[in-house]
Amino acid sequence: MEYQAATKCLHLKERENVEKAFGAISFPIYQTATFAHRGVGESTGYDYSRLKNPTRDQLERTVAALEKGTDAIGFSSGMAAIGAVMELFHPGDHVIIDADLYGGSVRLFKNINVKNGISFTRIDLSRQDVSDYITDKTRAVFLETPTNPMMHVTDIQKLAEITRNKGILLIVDNTFLSPYFQNPLELGADIVVHSGTKYLNGHNDAIAGFTVVRDEELKERLRFVYKTTGACLAPFDSWLILRGIKTLALRVEKAQENAFRIAKWLKEQKKVTKVLYPGLEEHPGYEIMKKQCRGFGSMLSFEVESEELAKSILNKVKLIQFAESLGGVETLITYPAIQTHADVPKEERLENGITSRLLRMSVGIEDAGDLIMDLEQAFYSE
Numbered sequence: 001m002e003y004q005a006a007t008k009c010l011h012l013k014e015r016e017n018v019e020k021a022f023g024a025i026s027f028p029i030y031q032t033a034t035f036a037h038r039g040v041g042e043s044t045g046y047d048y049s050r051l052k053n054p055t056r057d058q059l060e061r062t063v064a065a066l067e068k069g070t071d072a073i074g075f076s077s078g079m080a081a082i083g084a085v086m087e088l089f090h091p092g093d094h095v096i097i098d099a100d101l102y103g104g105s106v107r108l109f110k111n112i113n114v115k116n117g118i119s120f121t122r123i124d125l126s127r128q129d130v131s132d133y134i135t136d137k138t139r140a141v142f143l144e145t146p147t148n149p150m151m152h153v154t155d156i157q158k159l160a161e162i163t164r165n166k167g168i169l170l171i172v173d174n175t176f177l178s179p180y181f182q183n184p185l186e187l188g189a190d191i192v193v194h195s196g197t198k199y200l201n202g203h204n205d206a207i208a209g210f211t212v213v214r215d216e217e218l219k220e221r222l223r224f225v226y227k228t229t230g231a232c233l234a235p236f237d238s239w240l241i242l243r244g245i246k247t248l249a250l251r252v253e254k255a256q257e258n259a260f261r262i263a264k265w266l267k268e269q270k271k272v273t274k275v276l277y278p279g280l281e282e283h284p285g286y287e288i289m290k291k292q293c294r295g296f297g298s299m300l301s302f303e304v305e306s307e308e309l310a311k312s313i314l315n316k317v318k319l320i321q322f323a324e325s326l327g328g329v330e331t332l333i334t335y336p337a338i339q340t341h342a343d344v345p346k347e348e349r350l351e352n353g354i355t356s357r358l359l360r361m362s363v364g365i366e367d368a369g370d371l372i373m374d375l376e377q378a379f380y381s382e
Protein backbone atom coordinates (compact mmCIF):
# COMPACT_ATOMS: atom_id res chain seq x y z
CA MET A 1 0.00 0.00 0.00
CA GLU A 2 1.22 3.47 -0.87
CA TYR A 3 0.87 6.44 1.46
CA GLN A 4 -1.18 9.46 0.37
CA ALA A 5 0.67 12.66 -0.59
CA ALA A 6 0.00 14.45 2.73
CA THR A 7 1.65 11.53 4.58
CA LYS A 8 4.52 11.27 2.13
CA CYS A 9 5.41 14.89 2.93
CA LEU A 10 6.38 13.67 6.40
CA HIS A 11 7.16 9.98 6.24
CA LEU A 12 9.00 7.89 3.73
CA LYS A 13 8.46 4.16 3.79
CA GLU A 14 12.21 3.57 3.90
CA ARG A 15 13.10 4.76 7.39
CA GLU A 16 16.73 5.73 7.60
CA ASN A 17 19.23 3.78 9.71
CA VAL A 18 20.53 7.07 10.87
CA GLU A 19 17.11 8.13 12.10
CA LYS A 20 16.79 4.83 13.94
CA ALA A 21 20.16 5.20 15.67
CA PHE A 22 19.05 8.04 17.97
CA GLY A 23 15.35 8.25 17.25
CA ALA A 24 15.64 11.74 15.78
CA ILE A 25 12.30 12.84 14.33
CA SER A 26 13.84 15.62 12.26
CA PHE A 27 16.28 14.31 9.69
CA PRO A 28 19.87 15.35 10.58
CA ILE A 29 21.85 17.90 8.59
CA TYR A 30 25.01 16.23 7.32
CA GLN A 31 27.10 19.35 7.09
CA THR A 32 30.10 17.64 5.57
CA ALA A 33 31.89 18.01 2.24
CA THR A 34 33.53 14.59 2.23
CA PHE A 35 33.22 11.10 3.74
CA ALA A 36 35.90 8.72 5.04
CA HIS A 37 36.42 5.37 3.35
CA ARG A 38 36.45 2.28 5.52
CA GLY A 39 39.07 0.66 3.33
CA VAL A 40 40.30 0.52 -0.24
CA GLY A 41 37.31 0.01 -2.52
CA GLU A 42 34.90 0.38 0.40
CA SER A 43 32.46 3.27 0.58
CA THR A 44 29.62 4.09 2.96
CA GLY A 45 27.71 4.97 -0.20
CA TYR A 46 28.79 8.58 0.25
CA ASP A 47 32.12 9.92 -1.03
CA TYR A 48 31.75 13.63 -1.66
CA SER A 49 28.75 15.91 -1.13
CA ARG A 50 28.63 17.27 -4.70
CA LEU A 51 27.63 13.76 -5.78
CA LYS A 52 25.57 12.59 -2.85
CA ASN A 53 24.81 13.77 0.68
CA PRO A 54 22.51 11.98 3.15
CA THR A 55 20.36 15.04 3.93
CA ARG A 56 19.93 15.84 0.24
CA ASP A 57 19.21 12.16 -0.43
CA GLN A 58 16.36 12.21 2.05
CA LEU A 59 14.94 15.31 0.37
CA GLU A 60 15.37 13.80 -3.11
CA ARG A 61 13.57 10.62 -2.06
CA THR A 62 10.72 12.72 -0.65
CA VAL A 63 10.35 14.77 -3.84
CA ALA A 64 10.58 11.63 -6.01
CA ALA A 65 7.83 9.99 -3.93
CA LEU A 66 5.58 13.05 -4.19
CA GLU A 67 6.12 13.36 -7.96
CA LYS A 68 5.72 9.59 -8.47
CA GLY A 69 9.14 9.40 -10.08
CA THR A 70 12.03 7.04 -9.40
CA ASP A 71 14.74 9.68 -9.11
CA ALA A 72 14.74 13.32 -8.06
CA ILE A 73 17.87 15.49 -8.04
CA GLY A 74 18.21 18.50 -5.74
CA PHE A 75 19.81 21.52 -7.42
CA SER A 76 20.96 24.84 -6.00
CA SER A 77 18.12 26.61 -7.89
CA GLY A 78 15.26 25.99 -10.28
CA MET A 79 17.32 27.57 -13.06
CA ALA A 80 20.22 25.20 -12.31
CA ALA A 81 17.80 22.28 -12.71
CA ILE A 82 16.48 23.60 -16.05
CA GLY A 83 20.05 24.39 -17.16
CA ALA A 84 21.07 20.79 -16.42
CA VAL A 85 18.13 19.42 -18.42
CA MET A 86 19.21 21.56 -21.38
CA GLU A 87 22.67 19.90 -21.22
CA LEU A 88 20.97 16.77 -22.57
CA PHE A 89 20.85 18.45 -26.00
CA HIS A 90 23.50 18.97 -28.67
CA PRO A 91 24.22 21.62 -31.31
CA GLY A 92 21.65 21.23 -34.08
CA ASP A 93 18.91 19.99 -31.76
CA HIS A 94 15.54 21.71 -31.82
CA VAL A 95 13.23 22.26 -28.85
CA ILE A 96 9.61 23.43 -28.92
CA ILE A 97 8.73 25.72 -26.01
CA ASP A 98 5.45 27.14 -24.87
CA ALA A 99 4.92 30.80 -25.70
CA ASP A 100 4.18 31.72 -22.08
CA LEU A 101 7.01 30.69 -19.75
CA TYR A 102 8.87 31.86 -16.68
CA GLY A 103 11.08 34.77 -17.84
CA GLY A 104 14.27 33.16 -16.50
CA SER A 105 13.70 30.07 -18.66
CA VAL A 106 13.25 32.28 -21.73
CA ARG A 107 16.50 34.09 -20.86
CA LEU A 108 18.36 30.76 -20.51
CA PHE A 109 17.08 29.38 -23.82
CA LYS A 110 17.65 32.56 -25.83
CA ASN A 111 21.02 33.61 -24.45
CA ILE A 112 22.83 30.46 -23.37
CA ASN A 113 21.32 27.50 -25.20
CA VAL A 114 20.97 29.27 -28.58
CA LYS A 115 24.66 30.21 -28.36
CA ASN A 116 25.40 26.50 -27.92
CA GLY A 117 23.60 25.61 -31.15
CA ILE A 118 20.14 24.63 -29.90
CA SER A 119 17.20 26.18 -31.72
CA PHE A 120 13.75 26.92 -30.33
CA THR A 121 10.24 27.36 -31.66
CA ARG A 122 7.70 29.15 -29.47
CA ILE A 123 4.10 28.12 -29.83
CA ASP A 124 1.00 28.37 -27.67
CA LEU A 125 0.72 24.71 -26.66
CA SER A 126 -2.70 25.31 -25.10
CA ARG A 127 -4.07 26.23 -28.56
CA GLN A 128 -1.71 25.20 -31.37
CA ASP A 129 -1.07 21.64 -32.57
CA VAL A 130 2.49 20.67 -31.69
CA SER A 131 2.59 18.08 -34.53
CA ASP A 132 2.80 20.90 -37.07
CA TYR A 133 6.10 22.07 -35.59
CA ILE A 134 7.98 18.83 -34.96
CA THR A 135 10.89 18.27 -37.37
CA ASP A 136 13.48 15.49 -37.56
CA LYS A 137 15.71 17.73 -35.41
CA THR A 138 13.15 18.16 -32.63
CA ARG A 139 14.27 16.54 -29.39
CA ALA A 140 11.88 17.93 -26.78
CA VAL A 141 8.81 19.97 -25.86
CA PHE A 142 9.08 22.20 -22.79
CA LEU A 143 6.10 23.76 -21.01
CA GLU A 144 4.46 24.96 -17.83
CA THR A 145 0.78 24.40 -17.06
CA PRO A 146 -0.85 26.57 -15.85
CA THR A 147 1.49 29.14 -17.38
CA ASN A 148 3.13 32.13 -15.82
CA PRO A 149 1.45 34.63 -15.72
CA MET A 150 -1.35 34.04 -18.25
CA MET A 151 -2.64 30.79 -16.69
CA HIS A 152 -2.98 28.92 -20.00
CA VAL A 153 -3.66 25.24 -19.39
CA THR A 154 -2.30 22.46 -21.61
CA ASP A 155 -3.54 18.87 -21.70
CA ILE A 156 -0.37 16.98 -20.71
CA GLN A 157 -1.75 13.54 -21.52
CA LYS A 158 -2.74 14.54 -25.06
CA LEU A 159 0.64 16.15 -25.65
CA ALA A 160 2.45 13.10 -24.25
CA GLU A 161 0.75 10.82 -26.79
CA ILE A 162 2.26 12.93 -29.57
CA THR A 163 5.75 13.29 -28.08
CA ARG A 164 5.91 9.59 -27.25
CA ASN A 165 4.98 8.63 -30.82
CA LYS A 166 7.67 10.92 -32.17
CA GLY A 167 10.26 9.70 -29.66
CA ILE A 168 10.91 13.14 -28.20
CA LEU A 169 11.07 14.24 -24.58
CA LEU A 170 8.21 15.98 -22.79
CA ILE A 171 9.51 18.30 -20.08
CA VAL A 172 7.06 19.93 -17.67
CA ASP A 173 7.92 22.70 -15.22
CA ASN A 174 5.48 21.80 -12.41
CA THR A 175 6.40 24.67 -10.08
CA PHE A 176 2.99 26.38 -10.16
CA LEU A 177 0.88 23.48 -8.88
CA SER A 178 3.47 21.53 -6.87
CA PRO A 179 3.41 17.73 -6.82
CA TYR A 180 0.56 17.91 -4.34
CA PHE A 181 -1.86 19.00 -7.05
CA GLN A 182 -0.32 17.67 -10.28
CA ASN A 183 1.95 14.77 -11.28
CA PRO A 184 3.04 15.21 -14.92
CA LEU A 185 5.05 11.93 -14.97
CA GLU A 186 1.81 10.02 -14.39
CA LEU A 187 0.29 11.86 -17.34
CA GLY A 188 3.14 10.82 -19.63
CA ALA A 189 5.81 13.50 -19.20
CA ASP A 190 9.45 12.33 -19.23
CA ILE A 191 11.04 15.00 -17.05
CA VAL A 192 9.50 17.21 -14.38
CA VAL A 193 11.36 20.28 -13.19
CA HIS A 194 10.65 22.42 -10.16
CA SER A 195 11.76 25.62 -8.65
CA GLY A 196 11.94 24.20 -5.12
CA THR A 197 12.15 27.80 -3.96
CA LYS A 198 8.39 28.10 -4.45
CA TYR A 199 5.67 25.77 -3.08
CA LEU A 200 7.98 22.89 -2.11
CA ASN A 201 9.94 25.08 0.28
CA GLY A 202 7.05 27.44 0.84
CA HIS A 203 8.66 29.88 3.26
CA ASN A 204 10.50 32.34 1.00
CA ASP A 205 13.77 31.54 2.74
CA ALA A 206 15.82 29.24 0.48
CA ILE A 207 16.53 28.71 -3.22
CA ALA A 208 16.40 25.20 -4.71
CA GLY A 209 15.46 23.27 -7.83
CA PHE A 210 14.61 19.70 -8.83
CA THR A 211 14.49 17.37 -11.78
CA VAL A 212 12.36 14.23 -11.45
CA VAL A 213 12.30 11.26 -13.84
CA ARG A 214 11.14 7.66 -14.08
CA ASP A 215 13.35 6.43 -16.90
CA GLU A 216 16.63 4.76 -15.85
CA GLU A 217 18.64 6.07 -18.80
CA LEU A 218 17.45 9.65 -18.27
CA LYS A 219 18.29 9.32 -14.61
CA GLU A 220 21.88 8.30 -15.44
CA ARG A 221 22.30 11.09 -17.98
CA LEU A 222 21.00 13.76 -15.59
CA ARG A 223 23.06 12.43 -12.66
CA PHE A 224 26.14 12.63 -14.90
CA VAL A 225 25.42 16.29 -15.80
CA TYR A 226 24.76 16.98 -12.12
CA LYS A 227 28.02 15.63 -10.75
CA THR A 228 29.96 17.18 -13.63
CA THR A 229 28.52 20.71 -13.64
CA GLY A 230 28.08 20.78 -9.86
CA ALA A 231 25.04 22.95 -9.09
CA CYS A 232 24.27 20.84 -6.02
CA LEU A 233 21.94 21.79 -3.18
CA ALA A 234 23.77 22.34 0.14
CA PRO A 235 22.96 20.15 3.17
CA PHE A 236 21.44 22.96 5.22
CA ASP A 237 19.24 24.17 2.36
CA SER A 238 18.22 20.56 1.72
CA TRP A 239 17.07 20.40 5.32
CA LEU A 240 15.14 23.67 5.00
CA ILE A 241 13.27 22.35 1.96
CA LEU A 242 12.59 19.05 3.76
CA ARG A 243 11.13 21.01 6.65
CA GLY A 244 9.07 23.14 4.28
CA ILE A 245 7.63 20.06 2.57
CA LYS A 246 6.31 18.74 5.90
CA THR A 247 3.47 21.28 5.68
CA LEU A 248 3.05 21.28 1.88
CA ALA A 249 -0.44 19.74 2.00
CA LEU A 250 -1.79 22.19 4.59
CA ARG A 251 -0.20 25.20 2.94
CA VAL A 252 -1.40 24.57 -0.60
CA GLU A 253 -4.93 23.68 0.51
CA LYS A 254 -5.29 26.85 2.58
CA ALA A 255 -3.68 29.05 -0.08
CA GLN A 256 -6.04 27.60 -2.68
CA GLU A 257 -9.06 28.38 -0.50
CA ASN A 258 -7.83 31.97 -0.17
CA ALA A 259 -7.18 32.21 -3.93
CA PHE A 260 -10.79 31.22 -4.65
CA ARG A 261 -12.09 33.91 -2.29
CA ILE A 262 -9.84 36.56 -3.84
CA ALA A 263 -10.66 35.52 -7.43
CA LYS A 264 -14.37 35.85 -6.64
CA TRP A 265 -13.88 39.24 -5.00
CA LEU A 266 -11.83 40.50 -7.95
CA LYS A 267 -14.55 39.40 -10.37
CA GLU A 268 -17.01 41.71 -8.62
CA GLN A 269 -14.84 44.81 -8.98
CA LYS A 270 -15.73 47.12 -11.87
CA LYS A 271 -12.13 48.29 -12.09
CA VAL A 272 -10.99 44.74 -12.83
CA THR A 273 -11.26 43.91 -16.52
CA LYS A 274 -10.04 40.30 -16.40
CA VAL A 275 -9.45 37.62 -13.75
CA LEU A 276 -7.27 34.66 -14.71
CA TYR A 277 -7.66 31.82 -12.22
CA PRO A 278 -8.00 28.24 -13.51
CA GLY A 279 -10.35 27.35 -10.65
CA LEU A 280 -13.08 29.59 -12.10
CA GLU A 281 -15.53 27.61 -14.22
CA GLU A 282 -15.38 30.14 -17.04
CA HIS A 283 -11.60 29.73 -17.33
CA PRO A 284 -10.83 28.05 -20.70
CA GLY A 285 -8.56 25.50 -18.99
CA TYR A 286 -11.02 24.56 -16.23
CA GLU A 287 -12.10 21.19 -17.65
CA ILE A 288 -8.53 20.09 -18.37
CA MET A 289 -7.49 21.17 -14.88
CA LYS A 290 -10.31 19.07 -13.40
CA LYS A 291 -9.11 16.08 -15.39
CA GLN A 292 -5.36 16.30 -14.82
CA CYS A 293 -4.95 17.95 -11.40
CA ARG A 294 -6.25 17.49 -7.88
CA GLY A 295 -6.49 21.24 -7.29
CA PHE A 296 -6.22 24.62 -8.95
CA GLY A 297 -3.37 26.16 -6.97
CA SER A 298 -3.11 29.66 -5.61
CA MET A 299 -1.59 31.68 -8.45
CA LEU A 300 -3.83 34.18 -10.14
CA SER A 301 -3.46 37.14 -12.47
CA PHE A 302 -5.80 40.03 -13.08
CA GLU A 303 -6.00 43.04 -15.30
CA VAL A 304 -7.20 46.43 -14.11
CA GLU A 305 -8.68 49.29 -16.13
CA SER A 306 -5.50 51.39 -16.31
CA GLU A 307 -1.75 51.28 -15.92
CA GLU A 308 -2.03 54.04 -13.29
CA LEU A 309 -4.33 51.90 -11.18
CA ALA A 310 -2.01 48.88 -11.49
CA LYS A 311 0.92 50.96 -10.25
CA SER A 312 -1.12 52.57 -7.49
CA ILE A 313 -2.25 49.15 -6.20
CA LEU A 314 1.38 48.08 -5.99
CA ASN A 315 2.22 51.21 -4.02
CA LYS A 316 -0.74 50.95 -1.67
CA VAL A 317 -0.81 47.31 -0.60
CA LYS A 318 0.27 46.95 3.03
CA LEU A 319 -0.27 43.37 4.17
CA ILE A 320 0.34 42.00 0.68
CA GLN A 321 3.97 42.46 -0.29
CA PHE A 322 5.05 43.85 -3.64
CA ALA A 323 7.72 41.27 -4.46
CA GLU A 324 8.80 38.71 -7.03
CA SER A 325 8.62 34.99 -6.41
CA LEU A 326 5.68 32.85 -5.42
CA GLY A 327 4.52 29.79 -3.60
CA GLY A 328 5.36 30.96 -0.08
CA VAL A 329 3.14 31.41 2.97
CA GLU A 330 3.15 35.20 2.50
CA THR A 331 0.91 36.71 -0.17
CA LEU A 332 2.94 38.49 -2.84
CA ILE A 333 1.89 40.66 -5.74
CA THR A 334 4.05 41.38 -8.76
CA TYR A 335 4.10 43.32 -11.98
CA PRO A 336 5.12 40.79 -14.67
CA ALA A 337 5.73 43.41 -17.40
CA ILE A 338 8.65 44.96 -15.53
CA GLN A 339 9.67 42.18 -13.14
CA THR A 340 9.50 38.45 -13.88
CA HIS A 341 9.08 39.00 -17.62
CA ALA A 342 11.37 41.99 -18.13
CA ASP A 343 13.73 39.83 -20.23
CA VAL A 344 10.98 38.66 -22.56
CA PRO A 345 10.98 40.92 -25.69
CA LYS A 346 8.18 43.49 -25.57
CA GLU A 347 6.37 42.22 -28.71
CA GLU A 348 6.32 38.67 -27.30
CA ARG A 349 5.11 39.97 -23.98
CA LEU A 350 2.24 41.96 -25.46
CA GLU A 351 1.34 39.17 -27.86
CA ASN A 352 0.96 36.96 -24.77
CA GLY A 353 -1.28 39.49 -23.10
CA ILE A 354 1.28 40.63 -20.50
CA THR A 355 0.23 44.27 -20.58
CA SER A 356 1.10 47.09 -18.19
CA ARG A 357 -2.34 46.60 -16.63
CA LEU A 358 -1.68 43.00 -15.57
CA LEU A 359 -0.83 42.05 -11.99
CA ARG A 360 0.01 38.59 -10.68
CA MET A 361 -0.66 37.35 -7.18
CA SER A 362 0.78 34.43 -5.29
CA VAL A 363 -1.83 33.94 -2.61
CA GLY A 364 -0.52 32.87 0.78
CA ILE A 365 -2.07 31.47 3.93
CA GLU A 366 -3.10 34.63 5.80
CA ASP A 367 -6.74 35.21 6.77
CA ALA A 368 -8.67 35.66 3.51
CA GLY A 369 -10.72 38.55 4.96
CA ASP A 370 -7.56 40.46 5.86
CA LEU A 371 -6.18 39.95 2.35
CA ILE A 372 -9.39 41.22 0.75
CA MET A 373 -9.48 44.19 3.12
CA ASP A 374 -5.95 45.08 2.01
CA LEU A 375 -6.91 44.84 -1.66
CA GLU A 376 -10.00 46.94 -1.00
CA GLN A 377 -7.99 49.81 0.48
CA ALA A 378 -5.36 49.48 -2.29
CA PHE A 379 -8.10 49.74 -4.94
CA TYR A 380 -10.29 52.43 -3.40
CA SER A 381 -8.42 54.57 -0.84
CA GLU A 382 -7.45 58.07 -1.98
Ligand SMILES: *Cc1c(COP(=O)(O)O)cnc(C)c1O
Pocket (backbone or CB within 6 Å): 077, 078, 079, 080, 102, 104, 105, 144, 148, 173, 175, 176, 194, 195, 196, 197, 198, 207, 208, 209, 326
Ligand atom coordinates in the same frame (compact mmCIF):
# COMPACT_ATOMS: atom_id res chain seq x y z
C1 LIG B 1 10.97 30.67 -10.03
C2 LIG B 1 10.73 29.79 -11.18
C3 LIG B 1 11.79 29.16 -11.84
C4 LIG B 1 13.23 29.39 -11.47
O1 LIG B 1 13.55 28.90 -10.21
P1 LIG B 1 14.65 29.53 -9.22
O2 LIG B 1 14.55 28.66 -8.03
O3 LIG B 1 14.27 30.96 -8.98
O4 LIG B 1 15.95 29.42 -9.93
C5 LIG B 1 11.48 28.32 -12.89
N1 LIG B 1 10.20 28.09 -13.27
C6 LIG B 1 9.16 28.69 -12.66
C7 LIG B 1 7.78 28.41 -13.12
C8 LIG B 1 9.38 29.54 -11.60
O5 LIG B 1 8.35 30.16 -11.00
